[in-house]
Amino acid sequence: MVHTAVVLAAGEGMRLRPLTRNRPKPMLPAANRPILEYVLDALVESGAERVVIVVGYKHDRVQNHFGPRYRDVPLTYVRQDKQLGSGHALLQARDYVEDAMLVVNGDCLIDSGIVEDVCDAFDAGEGEPTLAVLENQNTKQYGAVTLRDGFVEEIIEKPTTDEYRLINAGIYAFDDSIFAAIDDTPRQEGELALTDTIAREIAAGRVRGVETSGLWVDATYPWDLLTVGNEVLSHGLTDEPERESGVWVDETAIVHETATLQPPVVVGPDCEVGPGAVVGPTTALGRNVTVGANTTVERSVLDADTRVRPGSTLLDTVTGQDVYLGPNTVVSGAPADVRVGTSIFEDERLGAVIADRARADGAVHGFHPGSAGRPRAAHLHTGTAVDGHVGERTEVASLMCGIIGAVGRGSDTLDVLVHGRLETGVSGLRLGGRALS
Numbered sequence: 001m002v003h004t005a006v007v008l009a010a011g012e013g014m015r016l017r018p019l020t021r022n023r024p025k026p027m028l029p030a031a032n033r034p035i036l037e038y039v040l041d042a043l044v045e046s047g048a049e050r051v052v053i054v055v056g057y058k059h060d061r062v063q064n065h066f067g068p069r070y071r072d073v074p075l076t077y078v079r080q081d082k083q084l085g086s087g088h089a090l091l092q093a094r095d096y097v098e099d100a101m102l103v104v105n106g107d108c109l110i111d112s113g114i115v116e117d118v119c120d121a122f123d124a125g126e127g128e129p130t131l132a133v134l135e136n137q138n139t140k141q142y143g144a145v146t147l148r149d150g151f152v153e154e155i156i157e158k159p160t161t162d163e164y165r166l167i168n169a170g171i172y173a174f175d176d177s178i179f180a181a182i183d184d185t186p187r188q189e190g191e192l193a194l195t196d197t198i199a200r201e202i203a204a205g206r207v208r209g210v211e212t213s214g215l216w217v218d219a220t221y222p223w224d225l226l227t228v229g230n231e232v233l234s235h236g237l238t239d240e241p242e243r244e245s246g247v248w249v250d251e252t253a254i255v256h257e258t259a260t261l262q263p264p265v266v267v268g269p270d271c272e273v274g275p276g277a278v279v280g281p282t283t284a285l286g287r288n289v290t291v292g293a294n295t296t297v298e299r300s301v302l303d304a305d306t307r308v309r310p311g312s313t314l315l316d317t318v319t320g321q322d323v324y325l326g327p328n329t330v331v332s333g334a335p336a337d338v339r340v341g342t343s344i345f346e347d348e349r350l351g352a353v354i355a356d357r358a359r360a361d362g363a364v365h366g367f368h369p370g371s372a373g374r375p376r377a378a379h380l381h382t383g384t385a386v387d388g389h390v391g392e393r394t395e396v397a398s399l400m401c402g403i404i405g406a407v408g409r410g411s412d413t414l415d416v417l418v419h420g421r422l423e424t425g426v427s428g429l430r431l432g433g434r435a436l437s
Helices: 035-045 059-066 086-091 112-124 178-183 194-203 224-234
Strands: 004-009 050-055 073-079 101-105 108-110 130-135 144-148 151-156 166-174 208-211 216-218 242-244 247-249 265-267 283-285 296-298 313-315 317-319 335-340 343-349 352-354 403-406 415-418 421-424
Touching: 004 035, 004 086, 035 059, 035 073, 035 101, 035 108, 035 112, 050 059, 059 073, 086 178, 086 194, 101 112, 108 166, 108 224, 112 130, 112 166, 112 208, 130 144, 144 166, 144 208, 151 194, 151 208, 166 194, 178 194, 216 224, 224 265, 224 283, 283 296
Parallel strands: 004 050, 004 101, 050 073, 130 208, 247 265, 265 283, 296 313, 317 352
Antiparallel strands: 101 166, 108 216, 130 166, 144 151, 242 247, 335 343, 403 415, 415 421
16 A cells, blocks of 8 residues: 655646636635645545645745645645656655655545555556546547556547547556656656656556546636536535535534525635525635625635625636625626637636736626736726726726726737727726826
């Protein structure tokens, strides 16, 4: 049995910006707890007696949250100061591992079943490198794996057809010879990818693959956090007491007697849900979230310290931490096309992604796929309509609809119509000659 685990948690998660401006991807919410908590739960429940966490980007957010132990299991932190690939990240743990180890990506929601499957296959294979594979329709996104007689035949990083059905789940078991194998792996553009080392081991015919049906959900883009939260709720992976079927409410939360909680829903510590509010279904409230009177929140994840004032409606919404949404704010959820870099994702269900410490004063209408800046960034005044992306450190005011909002669905630049003019990529808007940011 493998008793030491190494968790790779050093990456930022660029495609999840703006939510990762202030914390690494593993600390984003899966429902109302960080993704990394579920990873550690899976390891502890599978018998891990010691966990080494490789941290890097915003490492203090991980270390301050978890401290030296998790569920009585000691945690050791090692730093990857420069993110030079997953293989390079694993090398940072070399001095802290003496024998066999589990290696797990810290940014995917998993359960103990998938970890136990890898451990069992590793033990049965007398210590040969082992990885978990599972069925997934998105082999073009994650890369494909082919198996033959229990061994990995090939990893296809960028498959060009839909004929493949298995992906690499990013959960491995190795003995300590993996470090020498990584040392011998040529760098690609200055980076050491663990999959490159594994590919060399596959060529030698010595990597086992175990097909598993355990829980595995990745959040690649902001809207994926809605799916991750739904999986947490559907599997009942919450810490809060279950008040009734599918309704989990922390003992410190205050829910008004006239409020309605529609399952599945979880209400975290120190939350307050006001009179006449409707929360759920498929909604998670993080620590110290306030939902005002007569507010509706559906299919959403509201992270810690978010304030939603009375009369608001939030559908398919993901907020960062310490977000303020004033009275009568409306976020309309609907399938839409979303642009990320040069890629366009069609019919993704997303109302809005609202970054840490963004503020909307109230009566802000028409949020569509896009995001409201980063800390001390977007400030949307009363009466503003938003359609698209509002850039960081932007203040948007509305004078009799003088600003229509961000123009164009799926835009990942700031395109704002100001008094009939299209201003593109501006960081500070001007309205009638007056600078707003």
